[in-house]
Amino acid sequence: xxxxxxxxxxxxxxxxxxxxxxxxxxxxxxxxxxxxxxxxxxxxxxxxxxxxxxxxxxxxxxxxxxxxxxxxxxxxxxxxxxxxxxxxxxxxxxxxxxxxxxxxxxxxxxxxxxxxxxxxxxxxxxxxxxxxxxxxxxxxxxxxxxxxxxxxxxxxxxxxxxxxxxxxxxxxxxxxxxxxxxxxxxxxxxxxxxxxxxxxxxxxxxxxxxxxxxxxxxxxxxxxxxxxxxxxxxxxxxxxxxxxxxxxxxxxxxxxxxxxxxxxxxxxxxxxxxxxxxxxxxxxxxxxxxxxxxxxxxxxxxxxxxxxxxxxxxxxxxxxxxxxxxxxxxxxxxxxxxxxxxxxxxxxxxxxxxxxxxxxxxxxxxxxxxxx
Amino acid sequence: xxxxxxxxxxxxxxxxxxxxxxxxxxxxxxxxxxxxxxxxxxxxxxxxxxxxxxxxxxxxxxxxxxxxxxxxxxxxxxxxxxxxxxxxxxxxxxxxxxxxxxxxxxxxxxxxxxxxxxxxxxxxxxxxxxxxxxxxxxxxxxxxxxxxxxxxxxxxxxxxxxxxxxxxxxxxxxxxxxxxxxxxxxxxxxxxxxxxxxxxxxxxxxxxxxxxxxxxxxxxxxxxxxxxxxxxxxxxxxxxxxxxxxxxxxxxxxxxxxxxxxxxxxxxxxxxxxxxxxxxxxxxxxxxxxxxxxxxxxxxxxxxxxxxxxxxxxxxxxxxxxxxxxxxxxxxxxxxxxxxxxxxxxxxxxxxxxxxxxxxxxxxxxxxxxxxxxxxxxxxxxxxxxxxxxxxx
Ligand SMILES: Cc1cc2nc3c(=O)[nH]c(=O)nc-3n(C[C@H](O)[C@H](O)[C@H](O)COP(=O)(O)OP(=O)(O)OC[C@H]3O[C@@H](n4cnc5c(N)ncnc54)[C@H](O)[C@@H]3O)c2cc1C
Numbered sequence: 001x002x003x004x005x006x007x008x009x010x011x012x013x014x015x016x017x018x019x020x021x022x023x024x025x026x027x028x029x030x031x032x033x034x035x036x037x038x039x040x041x042x043x044x045x046x047x048x049x050x051x052x053x054x055x056x057x058x059x060x061x062x063x064x065x066x067x068x069x070x071x072x073x074x075x076x077x078x079x080x081x082x083x084x085x086x087x088x089x090x091x092x093x094x095x096x097x098x099x100x101x102x103x104x105x106x107x108x109x110x111x112x113x114x115x116x117x118x119x120x121x122x123x124x125x126x127x128x129x130x131x132x133x134x135x136x137x138x139x140x141x142x143x144x145x146x147x148x149x150x151x152x153x154x155x156x157x158x159x160x161x162x163x164x165x166x167x168x169x170x171x172x173x174x175x176x177x178x179x180x181x182x183x184x185x186x187x188x189x190x191x192x193x194x195x196x197x198x199x200x201x202x203x204x205x206x207x208x209x210x211x212x213x214x215x216x217x218x219x220x221x222x223x224x225x226x227x228x229x230x231x232x233x234x235x236x237x238x239x240x241x242x243x244x245x246x247x248x249x250x251x252x253x254x255x256x257x258x259x260x261x262x263x264x265x266x267x268x269x270x271x272x273x274x275x276x277x278x279x280x281x282x283x284x285x286x287x288x289x290x291x292x293x294x295x296x297x298x299x300x301x302x303x304x305x306x307x308x309x310x311x312x313x314x315x316x317x318x319x320x321x322x323x324x325x326x327x328x329x330x331x332x333x334x335x336x337x338x339x340x341x342x343x344x345x346x347x348x349x350x351x352x353x354x355x356x357x358x359x360x361x362x363x364x365x366x367x368x369x370x371x372x
Numbered sequence: 373x374x375x376x377x378x379x380x381x382x383x384x385x386x387x388x389x390x391x392x393x394x395x396x397x398x399x400x401x402x403x404x405x406x407x408x409x410x411x412x413x414x415x416x417x418x419x420x421x422x423x424x425x426x427x428x429x430x431x432x433x434x435x436x437x438x439x440x441x442x443x444x445x446x447x448x449x450x451x452x453x454x455x456x457x458x459x460x461x462x463x464x465x466x467x468x469x470x471x472x473x474x475x476x477x478x479x480x481x482x483x484x485x486x487x488x489x490x491x492x493x494x495x496x497x498x499x500x501x502x503x504x505x506x507x508x509x510x511x512x513x514x515x516x517x518x519x520x521x522x523x524x525x526x527x528x529x530x531x532x533x534x535x536x537x538x539x540x541x542x543x544x545x546x547x548x549x550x551x552x553x554x555x556x557x558x559x560x561x562x563x564x565x566x567x568x569x570x571x572x573x574x575x576x577x578x579x580x581x582x583x584x585x586x587x588x589x590x591x592x593x594x595x596x597x598x599x600x601x602x603x604x605x606x607x608x609x610x611x612x613x614x615x616x617x618x619x620x621x622x623x624x625x626x627x628x629x630x631x632x633x634x635x636x637x638x639x640x641x642x643x644x645x646x647x648x649x650x651x652x653x654x655x656x657x658x659x660x661x662x663x664x665x666x667x668x669x670x671x672x673x674x675x676x677x678x679x680x681x682x683x684x685x686x687x688x689x690x691x692x693x694x695x696x697x698x699x700x701x702x703x704x705x706x707x708x709x710x711x712x713x714x715x716x717x718x719x720x721x722x723x724x725x726x727x728x729x730x731x732x733x734x735x736x737x738x739x740x741x742x743x744x745x746x747x748x749x750x751x752x753x754x755x756x757x758x759x760x761x762x763x764x765x
Contacts, residue, residue, distance in 0.1 A: 126713050128714070128723065129640070129641055129642060129643075129714075130642065130643050131642050131643050131712065132712070132713070133643070135643050136643055155713070155714070155717075155723065156713055156716070193717055193718075193721050193723065194717070194718035194720070194721055195716045195717060195718050196715075196716050196717075196718060196731050196734070196735075197716065198718075201716075203723060261505070262507060262508050262509040262512070263508070263509045263512075270748070271764070272748045272751065272752075273748065320705075324701075327738055328741060328742065328746070328747070328748075331507055331508070331742050331746065332502070332507060332531070332532055332739065332742055332743065334738065334739075334742070335577045335578060335579065335738055335739040335742070336575050336576065336577055336578070337576045337577065337578055338575070338576075342578045342735075342738070345735075345738065346578075346735070349705070349708060349716075349734065350716045353708060353709070353711075353712065353713055353715045353716045354713060354716060357709070357712050357713065358709060359650075359652045359709070359712075362652075
């Protein structure tokens with residue numbers, strides 16, 4: 001038993017953190033808030049140069065084929081830095097879907113480009129008044145000659161305006177299918193929507209959008225299962241992102257609690273506040289070890305059907321609670337735009353509400369514990 | 373025991389409610405401004421305050437001698453709850469903090485100058501206690517007041533003066549006696565907000581509105597405008613807080629937000645199923661309803677304690693403030709959880725549930741557990757004064 005990182009893993013962490021400290025500063029994060037494109041070129045270029053976009057993509061397709069554990073270490077850093085990049089939608093979710101279910105042609109067309117950052121792909125998944133589960137997918141894919149036409153509405157499509165392709169979850173006669181669709185295709189309308197975390201997300205309306213048969217990913221009706229499998233990997237990384245964000249929020253708060261004096265004492269000398277921070281620290285360390293165990297299990301080829309949802313459930317709840325407590329400790333200044341803690345506060349809640357929310361994860365864990 | 377208002381109080385509550393319905397004006401009353409809706413910060417909202425004045429609803433608890441009606445504070449409580457439920461401006465600082473302090477401690481000159489104008493809703497005040505180094509530790513104010521010929525010269529800085537950008541007069545605490553212990557060296561001043569030595573800088577918040585910092589450069593204040601006795605500032609501030617418990621933190625906006633959420637849950641669907649059938653949603657709503665009932669109970673508790681007179685209901689009001697502001701934040705969090713992915717859409721986005729009311733409120737309520745005495749300060753009060761625990765700070 002050993003929880004230490006290997007030398008290579010530590011190097012990956014240091015390298016990623018060093019780059020992000022330079023290229024994902026809080027000024028960069030603020031400059032991307034509500035930006036319709038949502039990510040800065042320089043940061044994205046740096047991610048590519050460090051090989052981070054290909055971290056999960058096999059060497060045969062231009063990546064470095066590392067395990068989910070390495071990716072989780074990178075995600076903790078992305079979370080710390082609040083990095084505004086389309087990495088998750090493209091280099092994780094889309095790449096995973098193509099690797100899992102894509103044809104050779106599709107893999108050849110996209111994986112290498114994703115790995116070197118030349119292409120951005122993004123899933124178009126959630127719909128108005130519908131949930132996270134498979135029945136939530138209602139956007140219709142009607143067989144039409146040698147292809148399909150898509151009609152319906154998607155929301156929370158991140159970085160859609162910058163994407164080369166969306167991977168659209170649609171309902172066909174066979175079940176849920178995945179389709180590669182160009183956001184510039186006729187019949188597709190993108191509407192930028194503002195969000196709590198100020199990221200670039202879109203409502204995408206599909207009005208009889210033509211898709212060629214060759215743009216379906218995987219066999220008819222297999223899309224739902226492929227997506228769920230990709231999500232199980234993905235949420236471990238988002239949990240790692242939550243750990244990083246929570247830890248940075250706490251670090252900055254602890255520093256402030258050492259400096260800010262009221263009643264002739266630094267705030268941290270009040271046990272009421274010190275105990276909040278001790279709880280926060282314990283929650284963060286608990287989250288991290290759970291995330292590592294989930295990612296390690298995946299890397300070992302073991303099942304993550306229980307660990308993955310537990311990791312996101314716990315880490316996102318911790319992130320949200322830590323940022324609430326941190327804001328409380330900063331006092332009035334937390335409420336001003338000028339101070340940074342409010343950015344973490346907004347990111348934490350949005351992350352918890354996205355990519356399987358608390359009730360959905362609770363059900364996954366409960367089902368795994370009780371029903372099998 | 374009687375949980376109901378008396379028939380007279382009930383009659384007043386109904387009268388106010390009816391009047392507010394008849395005088396409903398969306399330009400004046402905007403619930404999405406959350407906490408900031410209590411401020412009379414526009415010409416329309418000031419005109420509304422004048423209407424309240426005409427009704428005789430300002431200064432009801434004041435002595436008759438100063439134009440009041442000498443009726444119980446509970447009527448002001450009823451009025452403010454109704455105003456806040458309608459997201460109308462409230463009878464805040466003028467009638468409460470400033471008016472009541474002037475009545476008890478002010479000179480005849482200040483009474484004559486300010487009290488009639490307060491009753492007629494002619495002036496709006498900003499309250500300047502907090503400073504960069506004086507937040508929870510309010511007695512630590514450093515704003516310097518130097519004695520000069522015929523008055524005082526003020527230099528320094530205030531933080532968080534919420535109404536400074538539209539108010540007419542500034543109610544300010546400053547250090548007149550730096551050599552005395554910190555609680556005994558403060559005095560209160562009244563300063564016209566357009567004084568050329570004052571510079572107001574906006575501090576935008578992540579809620580709906582802005583607060584301000586104010587810089588003082590050689591601000592001369594004539595002797596007459598030092599309120600009460602020199603060195604008694606902190607005592608007057610504390611006393612005013614105690615007198616003001618009735619109108620300070622209203623429950624209605626929080627209860628109303630719960631109502632709005634519940635109405636939404638009643639009709640919303642997910643995957644074509646009514647959301648209200650979801651056991652998880654039902655559990656959340658049950659807790660919100662229960663906690664809101666507890667908050668109402670804690671409010672009733674301090675109203676009853678205040679009605680009995682004698683000691684100010686400090687403990688009851690601390691418990692109420694602690695519980696209610698925490699609940700307020702929790703309701704917003706729960707509402708986003710109920711909304712699921714759509715909860716992340718920003719307030720104002722057409723697609724957002726309830727036009728993003730709760731996304732906005734999630735941010736806007738962040739400060740409720742800090743402003744007006746933070747949760748930790750309330751806990752200290754409860755621990756020491758109610759439970760008799762030793763002081764440890
Ligand atoms: C939007 C807004 C509007 C405001 N409007 C006004 C206004 O109009 N006029 C005005 O005068 N002020 C106003 N305030 C100031 C408000 O009253 C202060 O923010 C509040 O008193 C807390 O002070 P602080 O922000 O300096 O936090 P701090 O006092 O620095 O507190 C930081 C943290 O330390 C904790 N803490 C402090 N002391 C203790 C202790 N002894 N034990 C345990 N924990 C402790 C606090 O609970 C908090 O969690 C406003 C503030 C805001 C944000």
